[in-house]
Amino acid sequence: MFSLSEENYLKAILHLQKTSKSGVNTNALAEEMQTKASSVTDMVKKLSEKNLVIYKKYQGVYLSDSGRKTALQIVRKHRLWEVFLVDKLSFSWDEVHEVAEQLEHIKSDKLITELDKFLKYPKRDPHGDPIPDAKGDFHVANKILLSNLSKGEHGTLVGVKDTSSEFLKYLDKNSIALGKTIQVLDKEEFDESMLIQTDGKSLRVSPMVAVNIYIKQ
């Protein structure tokens, strides 16, 4: 169907599209794909010819309906494999990314249907991100950033923005985990740092931490 490279570009465009109202620009895509702008232009042209993206020179690129559908299926596969790795093969949430990046490109409808069934149709991956269904639909939670909570407020940790191994290990070390309740005991005006309580312990976190944790109130 589509090449490894094409699939990765579609996924990257989907990702960047979420954070920009206008089209995804070449340099941003080059940065995301760890490649050069000229390579991006070449690939975007190819995707455009296959009607996976809408592209006008110098105007950035948008996913077409069929491109979005394809990209969402790759995301679906990625997240299902992440659940598999954590739930069945005892990977921790900071170890799954690289492997899922490979597994997401395996081509077999039956495989993904059966995997979904085997995992009992999970709705979210180990980082709290929603798993699109076979049609590409998924549930968007009305989550907010921990940094937006005020003193005294509380909520449940439903996701993380930064999924880097370093950040996830920091959370593990401090017993901050998905599903846990977080209470804001205090907020320092000066540096925006917060004193939070979770899992029985209290802990001071910098804004760099607080802006990477999603809370549902």
Added chain:
Amino acid sequence: MFSLSEENYLKAILHLQKTSKSGVNTNALAEEMQTKASSVTDMVKKLSEKNLVIYKKYQGVYLSDSGRKTALQIVRKHRLWEVFLVDKLSFSWDEVHEVAEQLEHIKSDKLITELDKFLKYPKRDPHGDPIPDAKGDFHVANKILLSNLSKGEHGTLVGVKDTSSEFLKYLDKNSIALGKTIQVLDKEEFDESMLIQTDGKSLRVSPMVAVNIYIKQ
């Protein structure tokens, strides 16, 4: 580490090496890889430079120790994934090959270690073929072909030579399965066909079937 293509060549050489005492010749490898002899020569040179094979012009190719080790790890991965597909995702034994061909190239030591554990360290794949361990060692059964049994003899079905979907479906249809006991009720001198009994039923099979079933007495 190695490219998809390199891995597939190593696997093909391992496969062909079993059935020929001398080196694997270019045309056989081209046939196995569904490519042209000239392409094979190119790739074999590359593998030779990486010390994965021993190659002298016009003399055929042999796996080196490191090439054999690499090839066996790919076979290990292929067969473990086959077990996963059949045992956990309810694939049937005639559906696993294509998907396992893709999964065998996923690169992650932890993945395969954990998968092996998850599957309870299986010794054989769904077709009865042995699964090499992490060192590349595996148990070779002293199996014989069904066609070599005489009238009155019996044994257990421990493997199949032909793993094509067509053959496996034929076996399924006639309740001939791995682990079942097979008894030779009669053998026709004229066409070498056999009357066998398995799973309570008796059935006449042609030599084409009998030479593709492995028996352990």
Added chain:
DNA sequence: ATTTATTTTTAGACAAAACTAAAAATAAAA
């Protein structure tokens, strides 16, 4: 032992996906 046939290798080309360097278009600044 030649001739003929087969197998294998070389030489040159191509497609995919990347690159560098330079040109063109757009955006920002004076």
Added chain:
DNA sequence: TTTTATTTTTAGTTTTGTCTAAAAATAAAT
């Protein structure tokens, strides 16, 4: 509104793995 800076595209290469066609080596046959 020019000039300057930035972004994007084009043009021409490179690498990997393939191909075709032709040459060279080996094997088979007369």
